[in-house]
Amino acid sequence: MTLRRGAGAVKVGLSIGGGVATMEQLEPRELRNDGFTSVFIACYEDEMRWHAQTAADFSRACQGAGLEVYVVPLGYGRVTDPDASTESLYVSEHPHHCQVDSRGRKVPKACPNNPAFLEWFSSNMRTLAWLLECRGFLWDEPTMYGARGVWACRCEWCQRLFYGEQQRQMPLELDSDVARFRRNSLLMFLLAAAAAVQAVDRRLASVVMPTSLQSGRDAGLGSDTLKPLAQSAAVDMLSVYVPWQSAGRDMEVALRSTVEEANAAVRAERKPLLIWIGGSPHPRDKLLEALKVARNAGVEQMVIAGHQTLTASSAYERFRPELARTIAQVR
Numbered sequence: 001m002t003l004r005r006g007a008g009a010v011k012v013g014l015s016i017g018g019g020v021a022t023m024e025q026l027e028p029r030e031l032r033n034d035g036f037t038s039v040f041i042a043c044y045e046d047e048m049r050w051h052a053q054t055a056a057d058f059s060r061a062c063q064g065a066g067l068e069v070y071v072v073p074l075g076y077g078r079v080t081d082p083d084a085s086t087e088s089l090y091v092s093e094h095p096h097h098c099q100v101d102s103r104g105r106k107v108p109k110a111c112p113n114n115p116a117f118l119e120w121f122s123s124n125m126r127t128l129a130w131l132l133e134c135r136g137f138l139w140d141e142p143t144m145y146g147a148r149g150v151w152a153c154r155c156e157w158c159q160r161l162f163y164g165e166q167q168r169q170m171p172l173e174l175d176s177d178v179a180r181f182r183r184n185s186l187l188m189f190l191l192a193a194a195a196a197v198q199a200v201d202r203r204l205a206s207v208v209m210p211t212s213l214q215s216g217r218d219a220g221l222g223s224d225t226l227k228p229l230a231q232s233a234a235v236d237m238l239s240v241y242v243p244w245q246s247a248g249r250d251m252e253v254a255l256r257s258t259v260e261e262a263n264a265a266v267r268a269e270r271k272p273l274l275i276w277i278g279g280s281p282h283p284r285d286k287l288l289e290a291l292k293v294a295r296n297a298g299v300e301q302m303v304i305a306g307h308q309t310l311t312a313s314s315a316y317e318r319f320r321p322e323l324a325r326t327i328a329q330v331r
């Protein structure tokens with residue numbers, strides 16, 4: 001593929017999952033040498049209780065190597081919940097602060113409208129912001145629980161808030177008022193999250209990644225709500241994942257249409273956009289082509305997800321020079 005002349009430059013970042021074990025193995029200078037300009041570091045609730053210093057040292061080393069650092073808190077009540085297997089001690093210790101679904105069952109996800117949870121969450125985010133040198137925080141897929149016709153939340157706080165807003169009991173069906181209530185609950189949660197870290201340093205960016213589920217209705221904050229997110233004061237930068245592999249889509253079509261749609265949402269707000277793409281050295285993941293398509297489509301910031309499939313892969317050493325060459329080309 002040829003690169004279109006006049007297209008802008010793409011800054012390429014890497015998302016780093018795997019927690020502190022990964023942080024101890026990675027050499028930030030090598031990532032910088034390969035052309036990466038930013039890292040998105042997953043910080044797990046259950047690890048940060050004991051290993052926050054490791055994360056703090058790693059983020060400092062990354063900043064020292066010239067990488068922009070973004071913190072991605074995972075667990076922490078699991079309101080931000082891209083991976084259902086992430087543990088949260090808060091959830092196991094505070095079942096009464098969890099979301100209640102439309103069958104009346106508690107689900108393993110704290111309710112963003114529960115004041116006690118919100119206070120705990122904000123305090124933990126302030127601590128992370130104090131400890132870790134970074135440019136900002138990414139809130140990864142904040143969602144209300146939803147699955148096959150069952151939805152949350154009908155906890156006492158949500159019922160009270162809904163009644164206060166609508167002057168009627170919360171229905172058992174997910175009607176349009178409930179859908180709006182769930183979306184607004186997540187937007188309010190994001191405002192609190194942004195306020196918590198910006199109380200420590202007002203320059204810290206609040207980046208939001210809505211869930212890429214087509215059924216945004218299930219999650220309450222799907223990628224169909226890009227506009228309200230872009231308009232929210234809680235969002236300094238919008239982040240959008242392009243799951244073309246799992247969606248069985250053509251990479252170029254999926255990437256270009258996502259970029260177009262997301263740009264339409266952020267343009268009027270003059271907020272930057274971050275495009276995420278899954279990547280590995282395997283040719284079927286078309287990572288090198290995707291970087292070039294992104295550049296031609298005018299993407300300014302791209303993040304490769306993630307470390308496990310790419311930099312930790314056994315095929316990475318062989319792939320590395322070509323990737324570094326491509327990153328240099330699109331930069």
Ligand SMILES: [Zn+2]
Pocket residue numbers: 098099100111112113114153154155156157158159
């Ligand atoms: Zn609730």
